[in-house]
Amino acid sequence: MIVVCQHCETRYSVADEKVKGNRFLARCTRCGNIFSAYRPVSVQQIEFLDFAGAKAAKRANIIAVSNQKGGVAKTSTTLNLGAALAATGHKVLLVDFDIQANLSLSLGVREGRSFYDVVQDREPSLDASVRPTRVPRLALLPSNKGMILLNKKYFHAENFEYMLIDRLQSITDQYDHILIDTPPSVDLFTLNALTAAGHVIIPCQCDFLSTHGVDQILRLIKMIRGKTNPWIQAQVLITMFDDASDASNMISQKIQGMYPTQTFVGRIPYDNKVKEAQIMGKPVMHYDPDSKAGQAYTQLAQEVRKRMPLAAVI
Ligand SMILES: Nc1ncnc2c1ncn2[C@@H]1O[C@H](COP(=O)(O)OP(=O)(O)O)[C@@H](O)[C@H]1O
Ligand SMILES: [Mg+2]
Structure with a gap:
């Protein structure tokens, strides 16, 4: 063929x-x-394979932020890494793929068209539902209550894993990075995000069960490689790291030992400024540029740019 x-x-x-x-x-x-x-x-x-006009000048890095464990800083990482990448001059789209809509709420967005509306209205692209945020170069596809219906209606339908990547195709030339926040479960949203992504960032909090959580998501990624996305790469990010805690240091070392090439050098420290910034509807580096977490996310953006370079412009 x-x-x-x-x-x-x-x-x-x-x-x-x-x-x-x-x-x-x-x-x-x-x-x-x-x-x-x-x-x-x-x-x-x-005859239906008509790709004329689909030429793009560049393509975005698509990065899923995922871990089946809740409360490990998936949403905080999507928001703050996205804002830090935007601050380097790159254009970034954040996709809120969690029905809890925490990412949208963290950016002060309470209502808006979501992926549900895109699918419901049979729109071929996400374009009409993407909105700018107060952060320059940072756009958002919000989540809303309708998202729960998508999971009910399409989970396990034929080819449901490709729903997102199909609708991203026509806008990948508009962004340098597309970051997808995922829920703490293996559902339609997580499987779509992992099918669309070139990279997955696995935020990992330094607690007793964290290595189990990383192991679980790496097993899921292996399955995704065999089924819908052979090219996906995974990278672990240590979050809420407490330098003064022996347990935090022990677990961080253990994770780095288990996944030496797959762990980011930069760690995100525990910092209450992240919570305060969230209340104010801002990324942490905008709320307090001198905060430890703000600076760590700024450094992480540099590491992401190095480890996950943009595709060559043709
Ligand atoms: N570096 C950090 N320091 C302190 N608190 C954090 C940090 N990162 C996230 N949090 C807080 O931890 C909680 C869970 O984070 P969140 O990003 O919502 O996790 P997830 O999306 O994985 O469920 C939130 O209240 C958030 O404000
Ligand atoms: Mg979340």
Whole structure:
């Protein structure tokens, strides 16, 4: 079968037996673009493979922030890393993929069109639902109550894991980074985020059960690699680190020992300024630029830029 990259229009001949199912993800070895491809069943269906006009000047780094454990700073990391990347001059989109809408609330957004509305109104792109925030270069796709219906209606429907990446395709040229906040569960939202992402950041608090949580999500990522996203890379981020606590130091060392190349060098310290900033609806480095957590997220943005470089502009 012939598969055409939507980005650089390179054509590939793919052996039929290499592809399971009628729909699959493909990566262009020429330009690195990841795209949904379809097995044409008849000549008529080949005609629907019309990628003209889909050329993009650049593509965003898509990063999921995920851990099945709650309260480990997934939402705080999505918000503050996003703001820190925006401060470096990059354009960033935050996707609130948690029905609790904590990310939207942390940015002072109480209502807005969510991914639910995009799907419900059969919009091919997220564009109309994305809104600017008070932070320059930082945009948000909010969450709302309707999101719960998506999980009920589509979880386990055929190809439900591709719902997000399909709708991101047309806007990836508008951003440098797309950060997706996920819920503490393996549901439609987590599986869509992990299918769309090139990287996953796993925030990990230094408590007794944290290594178990990391192990759990790494097992899920392994499953995702075999099923919908062979290219996803994982990186552990130690959060709420307390330098003065022996337990915090012991667990941090243990995590670094277990995942030496997969742990960020930068750690996010425990800092009440994160909570205060959240109450004020601001990223922590805007609330208090001198705060320990604000500075740590600013440094993390540099590490992310180094470890997860932007795709080459063509
Ligand atoms: N570095 C930090 N220092 C202190 N408190 C933090 C820090 N990061 C997050 N928190 C607080 O911990 C709680 C859980 O964080 P949150 O980001 O909502 O976690 P999750 O999204 O994983 O459930 C929130 O009240 C948040 O304000
Ligand atoms: Mg959260």
